[in-house]
Amino acid sequence: MKNALSFFNVVAAAVLVLTVAAMSWVNRPPPTPEVPNYVLSERLPVEVPVYYLDAGGQKLVSEKRNVPVVQGEQNAQGTAEAALTVWNQGPTTQALKAAVPSGLPAPRVWLRGDNYFVNLPGEYRNLGYSVSGEYLMLCSMTRTLLENQGLDVTFLVEGKNEATIGQVDLRQPLTRQDCKDL
Amino acid sequence: MKRVIAARTPWQVAALLAALTLGGVGAWYGSVASAQVAYSSLTLQGTPVQSVNLYGAEYIDVESLRSLARVVQEGPYLRIDGYGHSIVLPIDEDAYRATTDFNTIQLDTVREQGRTATYVDGTVHVPLEVVARTFGATYRAGTFTMPELRLSGVSSSVGTNADRLVLDLTQDTDVFTELRGNDVHVVVRGAAGEQRRYTTTGKFISGARVIGDGDDLRLRFSLPKDSGYRMYKVIRPGSVRVVVDAGPAIERTAPALLDRIARPLIVIEPVPTAQGGAGGTDFSLDVAKKALALLNEAGWQVKLTRDGAKDATLDQKMELARQSDVYLMLDVSHIGVEGVVSPGVKVYQQLSENSSEYVANIRAGQNPAYASNAVGDLGGTRILTDSLIKELGTQSIKAQQRPIAKILTLGEAPQAGALIELGSLDSADDVAALGDDAFRQRLAVGVARSVAGYLSKKVENAATLPAGEQGSAEGSSSQ
Numbered sequence: 001m002k003n004a005l006s007f008f009n010v011v012a013a014a015v016l017v018l019t020v021a022a023m024s025w026v027n028r029p030p031p032t033p034e035v036p037n038y039v040l041s042e043r044l045p046v047e048v049p050v051y052y053l054d055a056g057g058q059k060l061v062s063e064k065r066n067v068p069v070v071q072g073e074q075n076a077q078g079t080a081e082a083a084l085t086v087w088n089q090g091p092t093t094q095a096l097k098a099a100v101p102s103g104l105p106a107p108r109v110w111l112r113g114d115n116y117f118v119n120l121p122g123e124y125r126n127l128g129y130s131v132s133g134e135y136l137m138l139c140s141m142t143r144t145l146l147e148n149q150g151l152d153v154t155f156l157v158e159g160k161n162e163a164t165i166g167q168v169d170l171r172q173p174l175t176r177q178d179c180k181d182l
Numbered sequence: 183m184k185r186v187i188a189a190r191t192p193w194q195v196a197a198l199l200a201a202l203t204l205g206g207v208g209a210w211y212g213s214v215a216s217a218q219v220a221y222s223s224l225t226l227q228g229t230p231v232q233s234v235n236l237y238g239a240e241y242i243d244v245e246s247l248r249s250l251a252r253v254v255q256e257g258p259y260l261r262i263d264g265y266g267h268s269i270v271l272p273i274d275e276d277a278y279r280a281t282t283d284f285n286t287i288q289l290d291t292v293r294e295q296g297r298t299a300t301y302v303d304g305t306v307h308v309p310l311e312v313v314a315r316t317f318g319a320t321y322r323a324g325t326f327t328m329p330e331l332r333l334s335g336v337s338s339s340v341g342t343n344a345d346r347l348v349l350d351l352t353q354d355t356d357v358f359t360e361l362r363g364n365d366v367h368v369v370v371r372g373a374a375g376e377q378r379r380y381t382t383t384g385k386f387i388s389g390a391r392v393i394g395d396g397d398d399l400r401l402r403f404s405l406p407k408d409s410g411y412r413m414y415k416v417i418r419p420g421s422v423r424v425v426v427d428a429g430p431a432i433e434r435t436a437p438a439l440l441d442r443i444a445r446p447l448i449v450i451e452p453v454p455t456a457q458g459g460a461g462g463t464d465f466s467l468d469v470a471k472k473a474l475a476l477l478n479e480a481g482w483q484v485k486l487t488r489d490g491a492k493d494a495t496l497d498q499k500m501e502l503a504r505q506s507d508v509y510l511m512l513d514v515s516h517i518g519v520e521g522v523v524s525p526g527v528k529v530y531q532q533l534s535e536n537s538s539e540y541v542a543n544i545r546a547g548q549n550p551a552y553a554s555n556a557v558g559d560l561g562g563t564r565i566l567t568d569s570l571i572k573e574l575g576t577q578s579i580k581a582q583q584r585p586i587a588k589i590l591t592l593g594e595a596p597q598a599g600a601l602i603e604l605g606s607l608d609s610a611d612d613v614a615a616l617g618d619d620a621f622r623q624r625l626a627v628g629v630a631r632s633v634a635g636y637l638s639k640k641v642e643n644a645a646t647l648p649a650g651e652q653g654s655a656e657g658s659s660s661q
Contacts, residue, residue, distance in 0.1 A: 055523070056522075056523070056524055057517050057608075097519050097520075097522045098519055100519065130513050130515045131530075131603075132515060132586065132601070133515065135588065135589070136517070137517075163496060163590065168589060169537065171590075177534075177587075178534055178588050179587070181533075
C-alpha cells in the first residue's frame with residue numbers, strides 16, 4: 001500500500017473540506033429581517049389663500065385657511081393638494097360660496113416644475129354651469145394654486161387632455177393673466 | 183481719255199480740269215440748295231433746342247427728342263415711346279420724300295400715310311407735327327408743349343348688363359383701381375382735375391364722384407351687389423381714355439377677403455342651458471331666433487349654431503367661429519351652488535389671445551394685404567360690446583360690461599365676438615322677465631341693432647379714405 005498520507009492526498013482532502021464548508025455557508029438560511037419601525041412624518045400647518053365665489057357669483061374672494069401638510073411649506077405638492085381639498089369642501093365664511101356643489105370629489109393635482117396639472121373627475125362635465133360660471137369655477141382653482149408659486153395650471157379631465165368641459169378652452173393652461181379681472 | 187488729253191495743249195487741259203471742278207461744286211451746291219434745309223430754334227417743353235425746317239416741315243433730331251420720349255432705332259425704322267403713346271416711323275433716306283405722305287407711319291394702333299423720319303447731315307430727324315399729334319401736345323412752329331396732366335372729363339354710357347364710365351385724360355399716366363368696402367376707386371396718378379359729382383342714368387352705376395387725393399385724383403362709385411368691374415385704357419393718337427365697366431355681366435374677381443367687408447357673416451350661438459328655460463321656453467334660443475329674423479330682414483347673413491334641441495358639434499361651432507365676422511354667444515347665467523345668484527344682463531368682452539397663431543401674429547403687428555379684412559384687432563370686440571351696452575340701454579335694459587377669457591369659440595373668432603348673458607336662471611326676477619316675450623324681443627332688437635350698427639360702421643370705415651383725401655366739390659351731371 002502506498003503512502004495514504006501523501007502530499008497530494010492531504011491537499012485534496014483539505015480542498016474537499018473547504019468545499020463542503022463553503023457549500024454549507026452558502027446554503028445557510030437568510031437572516032430574518034427586522035420589522036421596520038415606521039414613524040409618521042410630522043404635519044405642519046400651512047396658511048393658504050383659497051378662492052371662493054362671492055354671493056353675487058361675480059368675483060373671487062380669497063379666504064386664508066390653515067391646512068396640515070407633511071413637511072409644511074417645503075412640500076409644494078402637498079400644499080397644493082391640501083388647498084384643493086379645502087377648496088372643494090367650501091368656505092368657512094358665511095358670505096362666501098363654494099365654486100362647486102358639495103359632495104363632488106376633489107380634483108387631484110400634481111406639480112411638475114412650475115406647472116400644475118389638475119385632474120378633474122368626470123362629474124365636472126355635468127355641472128350644468130353657464131359659461132361665466134364655468135369660467136369662475138376654473139379660475140377659482142387656478143388662482144388658489146398659483147397664489148404663491150407656479151406659472152400655469154393645465155386641466156385634464158379623467159386623466160386626458162380635452163378641449164373643454166363645457167365652454168372654457170382647456171387646450172392650453174390657464175395663467176394668472178387669464179383670471180386677473182375676477 | 184489719255185489720247186484726248188494728250189492731243190491738247192497744257193492750257194487746254196488746265197481749262198478742262200477747272201471746268202470739271204466748277205461743275206462738281208455747282209452740282210453739290212445745287213443739291214443742297216434744292217433740299218431747302220433751314221436751321222431754326224425750337225422751344226421744346228420750355229427748353230431751347232435746334233430744329234430743321236425741311237421742305238416746310240419742322241424736324242427735330244432724335245437726341246433732342248430723347249428729353250421727351252424714348253427713341254430707339256430698329257434697322258430702317260424709328261420707334262418713339264412716350265406719354266403712353268407709341269410711334270413707328272420708317273427712316274426715308276430721300277429727305278424730300280420723307281416730308282410727303284408717301285410713307286406709311288404707325289401712330290399707336292393707327293396706320294396712316296404721313297411725314298416720316300429722315301437723315302439730315304447724317305443724323306436722323308423726326309417730324310414734330312407727327313409727334314405732337316400723337317402725344318396730344320400743343321404745337322406751332324417753334325414751340326412744342328405737352329399739356330398738363332388733367333382729367334378733362336367723365337362721361338358714361340348705359341348698358342343692359344353693365345354700365346360704363348369713361349375718363350378722358352390729357353396724357354397717359356398710371357391708373358389703377360381699389361375696392362374699398364362697396365366702393366370702387368379709380369386712382370389717376372399725378373392728375374389734376376375738377377372735383378365734382380357726376381350722375382348717370384345707369385342701372386348699376388348711379389353716380390360717381392371725383393375727389394382729390396394728394397397729388398392724385400380719385401373717381402369713386404358704388405359697386406352694386408353681385409357685380410364685378412373692370413378697367414382698361416384706350417390710347418389713340420392725341421387722346422388717353424380710361425374705361426371702367428361695372429355690372430352683373432362682369433365677373434367679380436375681387437379676392438374673397440374683400441367680400442367679407444361687404445357680406446359679413448354673423449354667427450349666434452345660443453348656449454344650451456341646464457334647465458332649458460323655465461316653462462319650457464329656451465330663452466337663449468328664442469332671443470337668438472328673434473335676432474336672426476331682424477338681421478335677416480335687414481339683409482345680413484346670419485347663422486345659428488342650434489336649432490331647437492339639435493346643437494352643432496364643438497368642431498362645427500369652432501369652424502363657424504373661424505368664418506365669422508361677429509360671433510355672439512347668448513347664455514343664461516347659472517351656477518349650481520346654493521346661494522350664488524348673478525342676476526341681470528351682462529355683456530362679456532373676451533380679452534385673452536386668439537387661439538390661432540396666424541391671428542396672433544397679425545394682431546402682434548404683421549400686416550399682410552387684406553389682413554384687416556381677415557383679422558380684426560381687439561378694438562372690434564370693444565366697439566361691439568360698447569355698442570351692445572348702448573343698444574340694450576335704448577331698449578331700457580341695463581347691461582353690465584364684464585371681462586372674460588379663454589372661451590373656446592370666442593377665442594377662435596378672428597374678428598369681433600362677445601358673450602351676452604340674458605339673465606340668471608338662479609334669479610326669480612330674471613326668470614320672470616325672460617318669460618315675457620316682449621322682454622325677449624327687446625333683447626333681440628338690442629342685439630340685432632348693435633351688430634348691424636357695428637358692421638355698417640365697418641363697411642363705412644373700409645370705404646373711407648385716410649385723412650385729407652376727402653374732396654368736397656359738387657357739380658352737375660355729365661352723360
